[in-house]
Amino acid sequence: MALPKLSGRTVALLAAVAAVAVGAVAANASKHPSPPAATPASETPVADVPVDEPVSHEATAAELKAAAALPQCRSARLVPVNRSWGIPMPSILGSTSTTCNLMYGDDPYRGSSRTGDPETAIQVLQRNLNFCYGTKLAVDGIYGSNTRAVVRAVQRRHHLVVDGIYGPKTRSAMNWRLYSMATRSWSRSCSSPL
Known part of the structure:
Protein backbone atom coordinates (compact mmCIF):
# COMPACT_ATOMS: atom_id res chain seq x y z
CA MET A 1 0.00 0.00 0.00
CA ALA A 2 1.44 3.34 -1.09
CA LEU A 3 1.32 6.37 1.17
CA PRO A 4 -0.87 9.20 -0.08
CA LYS A 5 0.94 12.15 -1.59
CA LEU A 6 0.70 15.18 0.71
CA SER A 7 0.24 18.69 -0.57
CA GLY A 8 2.78 21.41 0.25
CA ARG A 9 0.31 23.03 2.63
CA THR A 10 -0.22 19.74 4.56
CA VAL A 11 3.56 19.19 4.85
CA ALA A 12 3.99 22.74 6.16
CA LEU A 13 1.16 22.23 8.68
CA LEU A 14 2.70 18.96 9.93
CA ALA A 15 6.11 20.62 10.25
CA ALA A 16 4.59 23.48 12.28
CA VAL A 17 2.79 21.05 14.61
CA ALA A 18 6.01 19.07 15.10
CA ALA A 19 7.98 22.26 15.84
CA VAL A 20 5.41 23.35 18.45
CA ALA A 21 5.53 19.89 20.06
CA VAL A 22 9.34 19.91 20.21
CA GLY A 23 9.29 23.41 21.68
CA ALA A 24 6.77 22.38 24.33
CA VAL A 25 8.86 19.36 25.30
CA ALA A 26 12.01 21.52 25.51
CA ALA A 27 10.24 24.17 27.60
CA ASN A 28 8.87 21.53 29.95
CA ALA A 29 12.30 19.91 30.24
CA SER A 30 13.88 23.20 31.32
CA LYS A 31 11.24 23.57 34.05
CA HIS A 32 11.65 19.97 35.20
CA PRO A 33 15.25 18.85 34.66
CA SER A 34 15.75 15.16 34.24
CA PRO A 35 17.23 13.36 37.25
CA PRO A 36 21.00 12.82 37.19
CA ALA A 37 22.30 9.60 35.77
CA ALA A 38 22.13 6.75 38.24
CA THR A 39 25.30 6.18 40.21
CA PRO A 40 26.67 2.71 40.71
CA ALA A 41 25.57 0.95 43.90
CA SER A 42 29.13 1.28 45.18
CA GLU A 43 28.87 5.07 45.15
CA THR A 44 25.78 6.94 46.29
CA PRO A 45 25.72 10.74 46.71
CA VAL A 46 24.83 12.36 50.03
CA ALA A 47 21.28 11.26 50.81
CA ASP A 48 20.39 13.72 53.53
CA VAL A 49 20.58 16.91 51.46
CA PRO A 50 17.02 17.91 50.56
CA VAL A 51 16.43 18.50 46.86
CA ASP A 52 14.61 21.76 47.43
CA GLU A 53 17.25 23.22 49.77
CA PRO A 54 18.56 26.61 48.60
CA VAL A 55 21.70 25.97 46.63
CA SER A 56 24.86 27.96 47.29
CA HIS A 57 26.11 29.93 44.33
CA GLU A 58 28.06 28.09 41.68
CA ALA A 59 31.77 28.77 41.52
CA THR A 60 32.92 31.68 39.41
CA ALA A 61 35.94 31.42 37.14
CA ALA A 62 38.06 33.38 39.65
CA GLU A 63 37.05 31.10 42.52
CA LEU A 64 37.83 28.01 40.46
CA LYS A 65 41.22 29.44 39.48
CA ALA A 66 42.06 30.23 43.11
CA ALA A 67 41.01 26.75 44.24
CA ALA A 68 43.01 25.08 41.49
CA ALA A 69 46.12 27.12 42.36
CA LEU A 70 46.58 25.24 45.63
CA PRO A 71 48.90 22.23 45.59
CA GLN A 72 47.42 18.76 45.37
CA CYS A 73 47.03 16.92 48.68
CA ARG A 74 49.72 14.22 48.38
CA SER A 75 49.66 12.80 51.86
CA ALA A 76 47.44 12.34 54.90
CA ARG A 77 48.13 13.15 58.52
CA LEU A 78 46.48 13.11 61.92
CA VAL A 79 45.69 16.74 62.79
CA PRO A 80 45.53 17.11 66.59
CA VAL A 81 42.31 18.54 68.02
CA ASN A 82 43.25 18.13 71.69
CA ARG A 83 45.55 15.88 73.75
CA SER A 84 43.44 12.81 73.09
CA TRP A 85 41.93 13.19 69.65
CA GLY A 86 42.95 14.04 66.13
CA ILE A 87 41.44 14.08 62.65
CA PRO A 88 42.95 12.07 59.79
CA MET A 89 42.81 14.38 56.78
CA PRO A 90 44.51 15.04 53.44
CA SER A 91 47.66 17.15 53.68
CA ILE A 92 50.72 18.42 51.83
CA LEU A 93 53.56 15.91 51.53
CA GLY A 94 56.30 16.47 54.12
CA SER A 95 54.40 19.28 55.85
CA THR A 96 51.95 19.80 58.67
CA SER A 97 49.85 21.96 56.34
CA THR A 98 46.44 20.83 55.17
CA THR A 99 46.08 23.81 52.80
CA CYS A 100 45.84 21.74 49.65
CA ASN A 101 43.12 20.46 47.37
CA LEU A 102 41.75 17.40 45.64
CA MET A 103 39.69 17.68 42.51
CA TYR A 104 38.01 15.76 39.73
CA GLY A 105 40.55 13.82 37.71
CA ASP A 106 43.03 13.20 40.54
CA ASP A 107 43.62 9.50 39.97
CA PRO A 108 45.88 9.70 41.88
CA TYR A 109 48.48 12.15 40.50
CA ARG A 110 47.84 15.54 38.96
CA GLY A 111 50.46 16.88 36.59
CA SER A 112 53.87 15.37 35.96
CA SER A 113 55.07 15.10 39.58
CA ARG A 114 54.97 11.57 40.96
CA THR A 115 55.92 12.35 44.57
CA GLY A 116 53.84 11.60 47.62
CA ASP A 117 50.77 9.47 47.98
CA PRO A 118 47.68 11.34 46.73
CA GLU A 119 45.79 8.04 46.54
CA THR A 120 45.91 7.80 50.36
CA ALA A 121 44.77 11.43 50.69
CA ILE A 122 41.76 10.70 48.46
CA GLN A 123 40.97 7.48 50.37
CA VAL A 124 41.03 9.36 53.71
CA LEU A 125 38.53 11.85 52.27
CA GLN A 126 36.32 9.09 50.82
CA ARG A 127 36.24 7.14 54.11
CA ASN A 128 35.29 10.28 56.03
CA LEU A 129 32.52 11.14 53.55
CA ASN A 130 31.17 7.60 53.87
CA PHE A 131 31.09 7.65 57.67
CA CYS A 132 30.06 11.24 58.37
CA TYR A 133 27.69 11.80 55.44
CA GLY A 134 26.27 8.30 54.96
CA THR A 135 27.52 7.86 51.41
CA LYS A 136 28.70 4.63 49.88
CA LEU A 137 31.68 5.80 47.85
CA ALA A 138 34.14 3.19 46.68
CA VAL A 139 37.32 3.89 48.67
CA ASP A 140 39.47 3.60 45.56
CA GLY A 141 41.76 6.63 45.78
CA ILE A 142 40.30 8.11 42.59
CA TYR A 143 38.63 11.52 42.68
CA GLY A 144 36.04 10.63 40.07
CA SER A 145 32.59 11.93 39.23
CA ASN A 146 30.90 10.25 42.21
CA THR A 147 33.39 11.65 44.73
CA ARG A 148 33.00 15.08 43.13
CA ALA A 149 29.19 14.80 43.32
CA TRP A 186 37.54 5.99 66.44
CA SER A 187 34.85 8.37 67.65
CA ARG A 188 31.31 7.09 67.34
CA SER A 189 30.04 10.29 65.76
CA CYS A 190 31.30 13.13 63.62
CA SER A 191 31.87 16.77 64.48
CA SER A 192 33.37 19.88 62.97
CA PRO A 193 36.09 20.82 65.46
CA LEU A 194 38.09 22.98 63.03
Whole structure:
Protein backbone atom coordinates (compact mmCIF):
# COMPACT_ATOMS: atom_id res chain seq x y z
CA MET A 1 0.00 0.00 0.00
CA ALA A 2 1.44 3.34 -1.09
CA LEU A 3 1.32 6.37 1.17
CA PRO A 4 -0.87 9.20 -0.08
CA LYS A 5 0.94 12.15 -1.59
CA LEU A 6 0.70 15.18 0.71
CA SER A 7 0.24 18.69 -0.57
CA GLY A 8 2.78 21.41 0.25
CA ARG A 9 0.31 23.03 2.63
CA THR A 10 -0.22 19.74 4.56
CA VAL A 11 3.56 19.19 4.85
CA ALA A 12 3.99 22.74 6.16
CA LEU A 13 1.16 22.23 8.68
CA LEU A 14 2.70 18.96 9.93
CA ALA A 15 6.11 20.62 10.25
CA ALA A 16 4.59 23.48 12.28
CA VAL A 17 2.79 21.05 14.61
CA ALA A 18 6.01 19.07 15.10
CA ALA A 19 7.98 22.26 15.84
CA VAL A 20 5.41 23.35 18.45
CA ALA A 21 5.53 19.89 20.06
CA VAL A 22 9.34 19.91 20.21
CA GLY A 23 9.29 23.41 21.68
CA ALA A 24 6.77 22.38 24.33
CA VAL A 25 8.86 19.36 25.30
CA ALA A 26 12.01 21.52 25.51
CA ALA A 27 10.24 24.17 27.60
CA ASN A 28 8.87 21.53 29.95
CA ALA A 29 12.30 19.91 30.24
CA SER A 30 13.88 23.20 31.32
CA LYS A 31 11.24 23.57 34.05
CA HIS A 32 11.65 19.97 35.20
CA PRO A 33 15.25 18.85 34.66
CA SER A 34 15.75 15.16 34.24
CA PRO A 35 17.23 13.36 37.25
CA PRO A 36 21.00 12.82 37.19
CA ALA A 37 22.30 9.60 35.77
CA ALA A 38 22.13 6.75 38.24
CA THR A 39 25.30 6.18 40.21
CA PRO A 40 26.67 2.71 40.71
CA ALA A 41 25.57 0.95 43.90
CA SER A 42 29.13 1.28 45.18
CA GLU A 43 28.87 5.07 45.15
CA THR A 44 25.78 6.94 46.29
CA PRO A 45 25.72 10.74 46.71
CA VAL A 46 24.83 12.36 50.03
CA ALA A 47 21.28 11.26 50.81
CA ASP A 48 20.39 13.72 53.53
CA VAL A 49 20.58 16.91 51.46
CA PRO A 50 17.02 17.91 50.56
CA VAL A 51 16.43 18.50 46.86
CA ASP A 52 14.61 21.76 47.43
CA GLU A 53 17.25 23.22 49.77
CA PRO A 54 18.56 26.61 48.60
CA VAL A 55 21.70 25.97 46.63
CA SER A 56 24.86 27.96 47.29
CA HIS A 57 26.11 29.93 44.33
CA GLU A 58 28.06 28.09 41.68
CA ALA A 59 31.77 28.77 41.52
CA THR A 60 32.92 31.68 39.41
CA ALA A 61 35.94 31.42 37.14
CA ALA A 62 38.06 33.38 39.65
CA GLU A 63 37.05 31.10 42.52
CA LEU A 64 37.83 28.01 40.46
CA LYS A 65 41.22 29.44 39.48
CA ALA A 66 42.06 30.23 43.11
CA ALA A 67 41.01 26.75 44.24
CA ALA A 68 43.01 25.08 41.49
CA ALA A 69 46.12 27.12 42.36
CA LEU A 70 46.58 25.24 45.63
CA PRO A 71 48.90 22.23 45.59
CA GLN A 72 47.42 18.76 45.37
CA CYS A 73 47.03 16.92 48.68
CA ARG A 74 49.72 14.22 48.38
CA SER A 75 49.66 12.80 51.86
CA ALA A 76 47.44 12.34 54.90
CA ARG A 77 48.13 13.15 58.52
CA LEU A 78 46.48 13.11 61.92
CA VAL A 79 45.69 16.74 62.79
CA PRO A 80 45.53 17.11 66.59
CA VAL A 81 42.31 18.54 68.02
CA ASN A 82 43.25 18.13 71.69
CA ARG A 83 45.55 15.88 73.75
CA SER A 84 43.44 12.81 73.09
CA TRP A 85 41.93 13.19 69.65
CA GLY A 86 42.95 14.04 66.13
CA ILE A 87 41.44 14.08 62.65
CA PRO A 88 42.95 12.07 59.79
CA MET A 89 42.81 14.38 56.78
CA PRO A 90 44.51 15.04 53.44
CA SER A 91 47.66 17.15 53.68
CA ILE A 92 50.72 18.42 51.83
CA LEU A 93 53.56 15.91 51.53
CA GLY A 94 56.30 16.47 54.12
CA SER A 95 54.40 19.28 55.85
CA THR A 96 51.95 19.80 58.67
CA SER A 97 49.85 21.96 56.34
CA THR A 98 46.44 20.83 55.17
CA THR A 99 46.08 23.81 52.80
CA CYS A 100 45.84 21.74 49.65
CA ASN A 101 43.12 20.46 47.37
CA LEU A 102 41.75 17.40 45.64
CA MET A 103 39.69 17.68 42.51
CA TYR A 104 38.01 15.76 39.73
CA GLY A 105 40.55 13.82 37.71
CA ASP A 106 43.03 13.20 40.54
CA ASP A 107 43.62 9.50 39.97
CA PRO A 108 45.88 9.70 41.88
CA TYR A 109 48.48 12.15 40.50
CA ARG A 110 47.84 15.54 38.96
CA GLY A 111 50.46 16.88 36.59
CA SER A 112 53.87 15.37 35.96
CA SER A 113 55.07 15.10 39.58
CA ARG A 114 54.97 11.57 40.96
CA THR A 115 55.92 12.35 44.57
CA GLY A 116 53.84 11.60 47.62
CA ASP A 117 50.77 9.47 47.98
CA PRO A 118 47.68 11.34 46.73
CA GLU A 119 45.79 8.04 46.54
CA THR A 120 45.91 7.80 50.36
CA ALA A 121 44.77 11.43 50.69
CA ILE A 122 41.76 10.70 48.46
CA GLN A 123 40.97 7.48 50.37
CA VAL A 124 41.03 9.36 53.71
CA LEU A 125 38.53 11.85 52.27
CA GLN A 126 36.32 9.09 50.82
CA ARG A 127 36.24 7.14 54.11
CA ASN A 128 35.29 10.28 56.03
CA LEU A 129 32.52 11.14 53.55
CA ASN A 130 31.17 7.60 53.87
CA PHE A 131 31.09 7.65 57.67
CA CYS A 132 30.06 11.24 58.37
CA TYR A 133 27.69 11.80 55.44
CA GLY A 134 26.27 8.30 54.96
CA THR A 135 27.52 7.86 51.41
CA LYS A 136 28.70 4.63 49.88
CA LEU A 137 31.68 5.80 47.85
CA ALA A 138 34.14 3.19 46.68
CA VAL A 139 37.32 3.89 48.67
CA ASP A 140 39.47 3.60 45.56
CA GLY A 141 41.76 6.63 45.78
CA ILE A 142 40.30 8.11 42.59
CA TYR A 143 38.63 11.52 42.68
CA GLY A 144 36.04 10.63 40.07
CA SER A 145 32.59 11.93 39.23
CA ASN A 146 30.90 10.25 42.21
CA THR A 147 33.39 11.65 44.73
CA ARG A 148 33.00 15.08 43.13
CA ALA A 149 29.19 14.80 43.32
CA VAL A 150 29.35 13.98 47.04
CA VAL A 151 31.75 16.88 47.70
CA ARG A 152 29.37 19.19 45.82
CA ALA A 153 26.46 17.98 47.97
CA VAL A 154 28.51 18.55 51.14
CA GLN A 155 29.39 22.07 49.93
CA ARG A 156 25.70 22.76 49.27
CA ARG A 157 24.79 21.47 52.71
CA HIS A 158 27.32 23.76 54.38
CA HIS A 159 26.42 26.77 52.16
CA LEU A 160 29.81 26.95 50.44
CA VAL A 161 30.75 27.66 46.85
CA VAL A 162 29.69 24.55 44.96
CA ASP A 163 32.69 23.67 42.83
CA GLY A 164 33.30 20.00 43.68
CA ILE A 165 36.87 20.75 44.78
CA TYR A 166 37.96 19.61 48.24
CA GLY A 167 39.99 22.51 49.59
CA PRO A 168 40.55 24.49 52.81
CA LYS A 169 37.03 25.97 53.01
CA THR A 170 35.37 22.62 52.44
CA ARG A 171 37.77 20.98 54.91
CA SER A 172 36.96 23.53 57.63
CA ALA A 173 33.18 23.26 57.15
CA MET A 174 33.01 19.46 56.93
CA ASN A 175 32.18 17.06 59.72
CA TRP A 176 35.03 14.70 60.58
CA ARG A 177 35.41 11.46 62.48
CA LEU A 178 38.02 11.72 65.22
CA TYR A 179 40.73 9.17 66.03
CA SER A 180 42.50 8.64 69.36
CA MET A 181 46.14 7.54 69.17
CA ALA A 182 46.12 6.82 72.92
CA THR A 183 43.30 4.29 72.77
CA ARG A 184 43.64 3.48 69.05
CA SER A 185 39.91 3.97 68.61
CA TRP A 186 37.54 5.99 66.44
CA SER A 187 34.85 8.37 67.65
CA ARG A 188 31.31 7.09 67.34
CA SER A 189 30.04 10.29 65.76
CA CYS A 190 31.30 13.13 63.62
CA SER A 191 31.87 16.77 64.48
CA SER A 192 33.37 19.88 62.97
CA PRO A 193 36.09 20.82 65.46
CA LEU A 194 38.09 22.98 63.03
